[in-house]
Amino acid sequence: MKSISLKLTLAFLAVSLTVAGLAAVFTWQSTTREFETVVAERIQEEFTTKVVAYYQEHGSWLGIMPNLFPRPVQQPQQPPESNHPLQPQPQPAPIIFALADQNGMIVVPAGDYRPKEMVSDVNLAVGTPLDIDGVMVGTILLTGETPELSQTEERYLERTNQALLLATGAAAIIALLLGFALARSLTHPIRALTAATRKMASGDLVQEVSVRSQDELGELTASFNQMSVDLARATQSRRQMTADIAHDLGTPLTVLGGYLEAMKEGILESTPERIKVMHTEVMHLQHLVRDLRTLSLADAGQMSLNRQQVDVGALLRRVAASYQLGAEQNGIRLNVETGSPPLSLQIDEERMAQALGNLVSNALRYTSEEGAINIRSSVVDRQVLIVVQDTGSGIAAADLSRIFERFYRADQARNLAEGESGLGLAITRSIVEAHGGEISVNSEVGRGTRFEIRLKI
Numbered sequence: 001m002k003s004i005s006l007k008l009t010l011a012f013l014a015v016s017l018t019v020a021g022l023a024a025v026f027t028w029q030s031t032t033r034e035f036e037t038v039v040a041e042r043i044q045e046e047f048t049t050k051v052v053a054y055y056q057e058h059g060s061w062l063g064i065m066p067n068l069f070p071r072p073v074q075q076p077q078q079p080p081e082s083n084h085p086l087q088p089q090p091q092p093a094p095i096i097f098a099l100a101d102q103n104g105m106i107v108v109p110a111g112d113y114r115p116k117e118m119v120s121d122v123n124l125a126v127g128t129p130l131d132i133d134g135v136m137v138g139t140i141l142l143t144g145e146t147p148e149l150s151q152t153e154e155r156y157l158e159r160t161n162q163a164l165l166l167a168t169g170a171a172a173i174i175a176l177l178l179g180f181a182l183a184r185s186l187t188h189p190i191r192a193l194t195a196a197t198r199k200m201a202s203g204d205l206v207q208e209v210s211v212r213s214q215d216e217l218g219e220l221t222a223s224f225n226q227m228s229v230d231l232a233r234a235t236q237s238r239r240q241m242t243a244d245i246a247h248d249l250g251t252p253l254t255v256l257g258g259y260l261e262a263m264k265e266g267i268l269e270s271t272p273e274r275i276k277v278m279h280t281e282v283m284h285l286q287h288l289v290r291d292l293r294t295l296s297l298a299d300a301g302q303m304s305l306n307r308q309q310v311d312v313g314a315l316l317r318r319v320a321a322s323y324q325l326g327a328e329q330n331g332i333r334l335n336v337e338t339g340s341p342p343l344s345l346q347i348d349e350e351r352m353a354q355a356l357g358n359l360v361s362n363a364l365r366y367t368s369e370e371g372a373i374n375i376r377s378s379v380v381d382r383q384v385l386i387v388v389q390d391t392g393s394g395i396a397a398a399d400l401s402r403i404f405e406r407f408y409r410a411d412q413a414r415n416l417a418e419g420e421s422g423l424g425l426a427i428t429r430s431i432v433e434a435h436g437g438e439i440s441v442n443s444e445v446g447r448g449t450r451f452e453i454r455l456k457i
Contacts, residue, residue, distance in 0.1 A: 012179025111143025252281035298430035313338035337376035358424035367392035
């Protein structure tokens with residue numbers, strides 16, 4: 001039994017049959033019991049009417065048995081040779097109530113009560129007293145025997161039982177149909193998800209399954225759709241990253257290979273200028289490999305941090321000093337603002353300097369002459385807030401959500417021309433998150449960009 005629909009249908013059917021069967025049994029028992037109670041009350045009422053009428057007529061209980069409750073007549077046996085069988089005579093219904101006189105002596109025996117037996121006060125107390133003109137003349141006693149039903153009453157109970165059986169059968173059929181429909185509706189999203197996953201396994205990563213409900217299955221379907229989009233994007237990003245790595249490695253290697261081959265064949269002489277160009281390309285390769293290693297360590301959760309108590313203001317001034325000359329050469333103001341009192345954090349100073357350096361370097365690249373870059377720190381909500389803000393060209397909204405992706409370049413031509421790998425912001429985010437912090441960005445084209453780093457104190 002591999003089909004979930006079949007399993008759910010049979011489960012619904014079993015539950016419905018169980019509930020309908022139990023309901024039918026309890027209803028049948030309750031109906032029979034209540035019907036027997038009604039019949040017993042009717043017989044008791046008839047019994048009471050008869051015995052009261054007898055007492056009012058005779059003034060005592062003497063002779064009540066042979067007059068009101070004669071014994072059944074014994075039918076004579078039919079001779080074997082007789083061709084005319086005797087017609088059976090109707091027999092009186094058995095007595096299910098006993099009657100005791102005012103002294104507690106049984107005058108009408110029934111059940112376990114015997115003639116002239118003295119009934120205890122306890123049994124008399126649970127009986128029904130008979131009052132005639134305000135005088136208690138006897139007590140009607142229950143014997144616990146089941147009243148005999150008439151043919152009409154038996155037919156009524158039989159029809160009631162038949163109706164219960166029909167209702168149970170109808171409930172089973174309805175449960176089967178509803179169970180099948182419900183099972184189909186529940187398993188339809190599962191079948192759709194299964195088909196979509198098979199397509200993804202065959203290489204078609206972009207799959208979207210219709211969300212038909214707001215329940216857990218709907219949430220699962222929505223999560224699957226989001227996973228499909230993320231997986232397709234990640235795959236595309238991986239392919240792009242592979243192509244970018246190949247390009248970024250290939251360009252300097254091509255330059256180096258060209259120079260070395262030309263020198264080997266004697267076409268070019270080995271001059272200090274050419275050696276400097278080759279050294280620059282080697283440094284670029286080393287920088288790229290170092291960045292890739294940093295990211296691989298961050299992905300594996302193995303980025304080592306040499307945490308020490310570091311003065312935040314001193315760290316910001318150190319980073320600014322590294323880029324002060326470049327800022328002055330380009331006519332850009334580089335300002336540092338630190339709050340008071342001095343702040344200190346348990347961080348890896350070198351790693352955090354690298355992260356902030358990437359932000360400042362990025363700001364210098366996109367800030368024009370007479371622009372400004374501000375680096376400042378403060379305490380907000382028991383966190384240290386470090387802000388790197390520039391007045392540069394800004395980042396388009398379409399690029400803003402992807403600038404922390406590896407090898408993503410908002411301005412492809414400019415970054416490639418300047419030898420940038422596109423890993424700086426990805427490394428910055430990895431370093432900040434390794435410290436348990438968060439980094440965010442806000443930007444507006446033509447008005448500048450603002451990066452915020454939040455670190456727990």
